Amino acid sequence: MMRTLYSKFVWITLLIMLSSGTLGFMIVNTYYHQNLKEKNDEKNVLVAKSIVESINMANINELDPFLHSIGNTGYQLYIVNEDGEERAYGGEFRVEEINTSIVENVINGETYHGMREFPKETFITGYFSNELTNTVGVPFTYEGKKYALFQRPNIKFLFNEIHLLLGGLVVIMIILSVIAMLIVAKIMIDPLTKLTIATNRIANEDFHAELPVYQRDEIGQLADSVRNMAMQLDASDRYKKEFISRVSHDFQTPLLNIQGYAHLLKDGELSGNDHLKYVTIIQQESKRLSNVMKQLLVLTSFDQVNSRTKKEVFSLDIQLKEVIQKFRWLLDEKEISINIKIKPVNIYGESEMLEYVWENLLSNAIKYNRSPGQIHITLEESEECVIATIQDTGSGNKQTKYNQWTERFYREDEARSTQIEGSGLGLAIVQEVIQSHEGELSFESIEPHGTKVIIRLKKL
Numbered sequence: 001m002m003r004t005l006y007s008k009f010v011w012i013t014l015l016i017m018l019s020s021g022t023l024g025f026m027i028v029n030t031y032y033h034q035n036l037k038e039k040n041d042e043k044n045v046l047v048a049k050s051i052v053e054s055i056n057m058a059n060i061n062e063l064d065p066f067l068h069s070i071g072n073t074g075y076q077l078y079i080v081n082e083d084g085e086e087r088a089y090g091g092e093f094r095v096e097e098i099n100t101s102i103v104e105n106v107i108n109g110e111t112y113h114g115m116r117e118f119p120k121e122t123f124i125t126g127y128f129s130n131e132l133t134n135t136v137g138v139p140f141t142y143e144g145k146k147y148a149l150f151q152r153p154n155i156k157f158l159f160n161e162i163h164l165l166l167g168g169l170v171v172i173m174i175i176l177s178v179i180a181m182l183i184v185a186k187i188m189i190d191p192l193t194k195l196t197i198a199t200n201r202i203a204n205e206d207f208h209a210e211l212p213v214y215q216r217d218e219i220g221q222l223a224d225s226v227r228n229m230a231m232q233l234d235a236s237d238r239y240k241k242e243f244i245s246r247v248s249h250d251f252q253t254p255l256l257n258i259q260g261y262a263h264l265l266k267d268g269e270l271s272g273n274d275h276l277k278y279v280t281i282i283q284q285e286s287k288r289l290s291n292v293m294k295q296l297l298v299l300t301s302f303d304q305v306n307s308r309t310k311k312e313v314f315s316l317d318i319q320l321k322e323v324i325q326k327f328r329w330l331l332d333e334k335e336i337s338i339n340i341k342i343k344p345v346n347i348y349g350e351s352e353m354l355e356y357v358w359e360n361l362l363s364n365a366i367k368y369n370r371s372p373g374q375i376h377i378t379l380e381e382s383e384e385c386v387i388a389t390i391q392d393t394g395s396g397n398k399q400t401k402y403n404q405w406t407e408r409f410y411r412e413d414e415a416r417s418t419q420i421e422g423s424g425l426g427l428a429i430v431q432e433v434i435q436s437h438e439g440e441l442s443f444e445s446i447e448p449h450g451t452k453v454i455i456r457l458k459k460l
Contacts, residue, residue, distance in 0.1 A: 009185040010178075017177065041116035044136045047075070048151040052140040063142055064089075071154070078132060078150040082107055091154040095131040098150070102137070106148035112137030115152070128155055191219045195226060202226070207234035251292070254285035295425040316347045316354070316386065316457075317379055323358040324377065327366060335372040342379040345386050347457060353433045358388075360426040361453050365392040368451075385439075385459055391452040405443065 051070055055063070064087070071077050071090025078088045078096070080103050088096070106112050118134045135152040191213045201209035207230045213223035261278040264270065270278070320342060331338055347354075365375045373393040380387055405427045434441045439457040446452050 009189070010182065013181045013185075014178070017174070037118075038116050041113050041136060044115060044151060044153070045111060045113070045138065048136050048138045048149055051077075051151065052138050052149060055140055055142060074154050076130075076135075076152050076154045078135070080107070080148045080150075082146045091130075091156055093130055093132045095133070098132045102133075103148050106137040106139050106150075107146045109139050111139075112148075112150070114150070130155065188219075191215060191223065195219075195223060198226060198230075202230050202233065205237065207231070207237065251289065254288045257285045258282050292425065295429060311349050312351060313346055313348050314351050316345045316388075317342045319351065319355055320358055320377070320379055320388070323355060323362060326359070327362055330366055331375075334366055334369065336366060336369055336375060337372070338375045338377065340377050342377065343381065345379055345381055347386055347459075349437050349457070350433070353436070357430050357433050357455070360430050361390045361455075364426065365390050365394070365451075365453075368392065368394040370394060370449075381459065386457045388455045388457075389452055391446060391450060393446075393450045395449060 055066065067077050067079065067087075067089040074090075076088075076090040076093060078086070078093070080086050102112055102114075112135070114133050114135045114137065118129065118131075130152075132150060135150040137148055137150045140147050140149055194211060194213050198209045198211040209230065211223055211227055211230075214220060215223070261282050265275065265278055265282075321340075324338065324340065362375070362377075369375065369392045375393075376389070376391040378387075378389045431441055434455060434457070437457055439455060442454045442456075444452040444454065
């Protein structure tokens with residue numbers, strides 16, 4: 001792929017050079033025809049008239065030597081007398097043909113403006129067309145005979161040496177330009193080659209592939225993006241493996257319990273109390289599996305934007321009071337009192353998802369609280385957002401790793417995880433819901449004991 005890109009770069013550069021050269025030549029050619037052609041004609045008419053004046057004013061015994069000397073100074077001359085005799089001096093004309101009517105008109109006293117009237121040419125500038133018709137003509141008289149003098153600059157004479165220098169300069173410029181272009185192309189494409197190698201290694205799950213590209217340009221930005229992508233893929237890969245391990249553990253334990261107690265029930269040699277006890281355990285483990293599966297499905301829905309429910313305007317204070325009412329029986333059972341300070345607040349969001357947030361947070365506040373204990377719930381508005389807080393009198397402390405609470409399957413105390421029901425997915429879902437509402441979730445440790453959960457949501 002890089003060779004293809006390299007060759008494309010070379011051919012495109014050469015094409016640009018050729019196109020710009022052609023376009024530049026056409027522009028110069030057009031400029032000559034539009035602006036310089038008539039002036040050049042006038043200038044050469046003056047030169048021709050000065051030659052004629054020199055012939056008329058000077059006492060020239062022989063015309064040929066004089067015109068030869070003029071031709072040798074850089075002019076092409078062509079004379080025709082009234083008898084039709086023709087002679088040429090200086091360089092030869094590439095096309096030595098001219099209409100006889102033009103010659104007769106000049107012999108009879110007219111001035112011929114051949115340079116001005118010369119047809120426009122697209123690729124060969126008229127100034128360089130070495131044709132007899134591309135001249136100026138003036139009349140003169142010598143020894144009683146009428147003549148027509150046609151004259152133009154001898155381009156070959158004038159540019160005999162300089163055109164070699166200019167041609168050599170152009171060739172050297174092209175060669176140096178191509179060499180410089182090849183070097184620049186290699187410098188530009190080498191980082192892309194390294195990027196290709198690195199991305200291929202990343203595609204093969206080598207997320208620690210080196211990428212030695214540190215340019216301060218668009219390619220450097222691309223390299224930084226690839227490095228960041230590799231870091232995120234590495235983190236995602238580690239998380240995926242850890243996620244599978246934890247899901248397997250959370251499924252395996254209740255499945256083993258269900259299998260074990262089902263085997264005991266199959267024996268049939270159980271008392272009524274044991275039979276009821278084992279069936280209850282199987283129901284609890286089944287419920288646990290079901291809860292984990294539901295929470296996994298909720299998390300999956302956040303990765304699939306199209307499956308999300310539509311947002312709507314609803315009363316957040318009413319929803320929060322309804323959730324508290326659902327947990328009344330559990331609060332009474334755990335001997336936990338609840339203090340409520342809720343102001344009427346409307347919010348735009350996903351009602352079902354936010355209801356899950358309050359249910360999860362209140363459930364945790366009860367689950368990890370003391371007995372007897374307290375829970376304080378507030379809902380208020382600031383100038384920029386809606387703030388909800390749920391504070392308990394549980395086991396929170398300054399050493400608690402709050403930033404890890406929202407990780408999927410995170411359990412702060414593995415020993416307690418077997419005593420307190422939970423999958424470690426609840427706060428992860430809460431975090432996803434809050435983020436989907438462009439809000440913030442934070443935790444604070446309360447002295448002497450307890451935890452405060454703070455949710456900030458954007459106002460309607």
